[in-house]
Structures are given as C-alpha cells and as structure tokens.
Amino acid sequence: MPKKFTFIGAGSLGFTRGLARDILSFDAFKDAEIHLMDIHEGRLNYSKKAIEKLIKAGNYPATVHATTNRRKALEGADGVLITILQGGVDVWRFDIEIPKKYGVDINVGDTRGPAGVFRFLRTAPIMLDIIRDCEELCPNAIVLNYTNPMSMLCGYLQRLSKINVTGLCHSVQGTAHMLAEWIGVKDNYSYKCAGINHQAFYLDFKSNGKNVYPLIKDKVTNDTNILNAEPVRNEMYLQLGYYPTESSGHNSEYLSWFRKREDLIKKYCHHGTNWNPGEYAYILNEYINSEATWEAKFNEFLENDNINLDRGGEYASNIFNAIFGDGTSFEFNGNQLNNGLITNLPELACVETPVIVSHSGFKYIHIGDLPDNLAILIGLSAQIEKMVVDAVIEGDPWKVFQANLFDPLTSAVLSMQEIKDMTQEMFDKNKDFLSYFKSIKI
Numbered sequence: 001m002p003k004k005f006t007f008i009g010a011g012s013l014g015f016t017r018g019l020a021r022d023i024l025s026f027d028a029f030k031d032a033e034i035h036l037m038d039i040h041e042g043r044l045n046y047s048k049k050a051i052e053k054l055i056k057a058g059n060y061p062a063t064v065h066a067t068t069n070r071r072k073a074l075e076g077a078d079g080v081l082i083t084i085l086q087g088g089v090d091v092w093r094f095d096i097e098i099p100k101k102y103g104v105d106i107n108v109g110d111t112r113g114p115a116g117v118f119r120f121l122r123t124a125p126i127m128l129d130i131i132r133d134c135e136e137l138c139p140n141a142i143v144l145n146y147t148n149p150m151s152m153l154c155g156y157l158q159r160l161s162k163i164n165v166t167g168l169c170h171s172v173q174g175t176a177h178m179l180a181e182w183i184g185v186k187d188n189y190s191y192k193c194a195g196i197n198h199q200a201f202y203l204d205f206k207s208n209g210k211n212v213y214p215l216i217k218d219k220v221t222n223d224t225n226i227l228n229a230e231p232v233r234n235e236m237y238l239q240l241g242y243y244p245t246e247s248s249g250h251n252s253e254y255l256s257w258f259r260k261r262e263d264l265i266k267k268y269c270h271h272g273t274n275w276n277p278g279e280y281a282y283i284l285n286e287y288i289n290s291e292a293t294w295e296a297k298f299n300e301f302l303e304n305d306n307i308n309l310d311r312g313g314e315y316a317s318n319i320f321n322a323i324f325g326d327g328t329s330f331e332f333n334g335n336q337l338n339n340g341l342i343t344n345l346p347e348l349a350c351v352e353t354p355v356i357v358s359h360s361g362f363k364y365i366h367i368g369d370l371p372d373n374l375a376i377l378i379g380l381s382a383q384i385e386k387m388v389v390d391a392v393i394e395g396d397p398w399k400v401f402q403a404n405l406f407d408p409l410t411s412a413v414l415s416m417q418e419i420k421d422m423t424q425e426m427f428d429k430n431k432d433f434l435s436y437f438k439s440i441k442i
Contacts, residue, residue, distance in 0.1 A: 002031045002062075003324060006077040008070060008130055009084035010036035011043030013298055015146060017050045019081055021309060022317035024060050028325035029317075031061040037073035044068065046298050057307045070133060077138040079320045082130060082145045086123040087433065089287045094429045095119055096281050102422045103413045105259045107249050107269070107282040110148040111198045112381055114404050117388050118426050120152040121400070122433040124392050127153055131161045142323055144168055144316050150197040154335040155350030156389045166362070167335035168315050169197055171245040172352070177313070178274070179205060179243060182226055183215040194342060194367045195378045196385070197335055197352045198250055201242040203370075216243065231268045232258055232278065240373055247275035249282060254381065256408040322357040329358040342367045344375040349382035380406065395438040397427060
C-alpha cells in the first residue's frame with residue numbers, strides 16, 4: 001500500500017521540491033501519495049507542478065494532490081513535513097525593524113533574540129493546531145518540523161503532545177561537509193555534535209578514527225580565504241575550542257561579542273558570506289526581493305528539461321525510510337526535550353543531539369556533560385527558550401520580557417527599561433496574533 005506524505009506549508013517551494021525528490025528516490029516510496037497543503041493557492045499550484053515534473057522525470061508510479069484543506073491533507077498520513085511561515089513580510093519585518101530602532105542590530109531573527117521570540121509567539125498556536133489535527137487524523141504519523149524557531153517550537157509541541165514529532169535542520173551536516181572539504185577528507189569523516197538548534201558544537205571531528213581538529217585549526221589559522229569565509233564562527237572556534245554548526249551571520253546575532261558596536265559589525269559581519277552574510281536585515285531584504293522574482297525563477301525550473309533526481313542531504317527521507325521504508329537504520333541530529341540527554345543543560349529545554357532511527361523508532365543518544373564553557377554559553381540560550389515556552393503555555397507577557405532581558409545581544413546594547421519598552425512595542429505590533437495571552441501589557 002502506498003505511503004502518504006503530507007506537506008504543510010507546501011508553498012515553501014525549495015523545501016517541498018527537494019524533500020519530495022528525496023522521498024521518491026527510495027524504492028519503498030516510488031508509488032507514494034504526496035499531498036500538498038498551503039493557504040497560498042498560487043504557490044500551492046506551482047508546488048504541485050514541480051512534484052508532477054519530478055514524478056514524470058523519474059517515471060515514478062506516484063501521485064500528487066494539492067489542497068488548501070489541512071485536515072483533508074493530513075487524514076491517514078504516514079509522514080508529515082511542516083515548513084510554514086506564520087505571517088508575511090509585512091508582519092515579521094517588525095521583528096527586525098523594532099529592535100533596530102532601539103539599537104539591536106539583527107540580520108535574520110528567526111531563531112532567538114527578540115525577533116525569534118516574537119516569531120515563536122505568532123507561530124506556536126498554528127503549530128499546535130496542526131499537531132492537534134495530527135493527533136486526530138494521523139496519530140501514528142512521523143512529524144518532521146523544518147519551521148523556525150526550531151528549539152522553541154519543538155520544545156513547545158513535545159511538552160503538549162505525545163505525537164511523534166522532531167525538528168530537523170541542515171546546519172549540522174552542512175557544516176560538517178564544509179569542514180571536511182576544508183581539510184580534504186571528503187566523505188571519510190565522522191563527528192559527535194550536540195547543543196541546541198543553531199547553537200550546537202562538534203565535540204569531536206574525526207577521519208579514519210583520528211582526531212582532525214588540529215587540521216581544522218591549521219586551516220582556520222593559516223588559510224586567509226578560510227579565515228575570512230566564516231569570520232564569526234572561526235573566531236568562536238579559536239576562542240572556545242569547538243566549532244559551531246551555524247553560519248557566521250546567524251551566530252553574530254545570538255551572542256554579545258559581534259554586533260554591539262559598529263566597528264565590530266564592520267569587522268565580523270559585513271564579509272564572509274558562506275551561508276548568509278551578517279549585514280543588517282539580510283533576510284528581510286532577501287524576502288522583499290524574492291516577492292518580485294520567485295514566480296519567474298520557479299517558471300525557469302519548470303521549463304528546464306534537465307532535472308536532478310539525486311537524493312540531497314536533508315534528513316527527512318532517510319528517517320521515513322528507516323521507520324516504514326526498507327528499514328535501513330539512520331543516524332541524524334534531531335531536536336527533542338532534554339530528559340537527561342545533556343546533563344548540564346536544563347531539563348525540558350529542547351536540545352539537538354544524535355538520534356539513531358530504525359523500524360523500532362527513535363533512539364536518543366546520551367551525551368552527558370558538555371564542556372563547561374559550552375554549557376555556560378548554550379545553557380543561557382536554553383534557559384531563555386524554556387522561559388519563552390513557559391510564557392506561551394501560561395499566556396504570561398512578563399516572562400517574554402524577562403527572556404528578552406537576558407538575551408546576550410539585547411542586554412549588551414540596551415538598558416533594562418529600554419528592553420521593556422521594546423518588548424511592549426513588539427507586543428502591541430503583534431496583538432492580532434496573541435489573543436491567547438492573558439494580556440499583552442507587561
């Protein structure tokens with residue numbers, strides 16, 4: 001019997017196309033039923049055309065169905081992939097622009113800090129609605145979330161539901177591939193990586209069982225091109241001793257060291273664009289530009305006769321295959337509640353750790369203590385994120401303010417009262433999305 005895969009937020013065209021291609025590449029899923037759901041009918045139609053093209057190019061006996069009805073799409077699903085964005089650019093731009101007015105310089109703002117917090121506040125209710133539908137319509141489904149802020153959303157959902165949900169991010173395998181290329185070991189490498197999403201570190205990095213961190217340090221120290229390619233996280237590695245998973249642009253806004261003064265922004269954030277640059281409002285400008293160009297670019301894909309059917313590097317299809325495909329076990333880094341996995345991070349924080357998945361389900365790998373310096377750095381972010389999840393569950397605006405009060409970048413540039421004023425202004429701007437709060441007055 002064909003397996004049913006449901007994409008919620010299928011108008012996220014790049015993700016949907018790539019993840020569907022990966023799923024169809026497995027023999028067990030060549031006859032899959034792919035169900036696409038989005039509230040944007042134009043993007044949904046393009047997404048359906050893209051999957052139809054993949055099916056035709058691969059000569060797969062699969063089918064694709066598109067709908068704006070979420071419950072219809074979810075009914076009986078075996079696998080669910082969530083790639084939603086709650087609110088368009090006209091909504092979330094203020095996550096970046098209001099903090100800037102107060103002096104907090106943000107470039108992406110989808111994970112943590114005041115921008116990530118308010119993205120979570122808007123997104124949490126709709127994500128819980130999706131999960132409640134899953135509980136009713138596909139209670140045995142494997143639900144994989146790609147929506148940010150990853151840690152807060154996954155921690156929230158896992159605290160409120162027993163549905164089998166985890167979160168996936170490509171930063172772990174993407175950075176590992178980058179480091180391997182730097183030192184010339186290609187595919188012959190292994191690592192242990194742990195922390196929280198967008199703030200995890202490689203606790204070891206090996207090739208043929210041998211520690212290759214000295215080779216990485218030599219490249220970062222002596223190769224100017226490599227040093228300048230990732231200025232923020234290369235500096236983090238040199239000063240902390242462990243390499244971080246997330247790009248320089250993202251990392252610069254999570255920490256107190258790189259964006260609190262103009263001279264630091266110029267030194268660390270205006271160059272080195274391996275994944276995303278660190279300039280102010282980078283992602284906002286990208287989205288504004290894409291509003292005018294996405295349709296033309298996607299039509300180019302549809303008109304191109306050359307189509308790549310090779311499986312990509314995302315984890316999702318391998319997880320599905322391990323559980324209800326051919327059963328080949330697979331190891332990945334997933335996001336789940338910290339129930340003793342990392343012993344010096346808070347309980348019930350959402351951590352990103354190695355997981356082995358097979359027909360028997362998910363086996364979470366115990367890490368133990370992180371190095372003390374990493375535990376201090378990551379522990380603060382994990383505590384803040386847990387506080388924001390508590391705030392949403394309790395409908396408590398005071399806890400949102402308290403979370404922003406301790407954000408490293410925000411607290412490096414603003415007074416306590418300024419942070420309170422900024423947070424209140426962000427509450428007021430987002431009031432239409434926050435009716436579940438007892439009050440939006442701090």
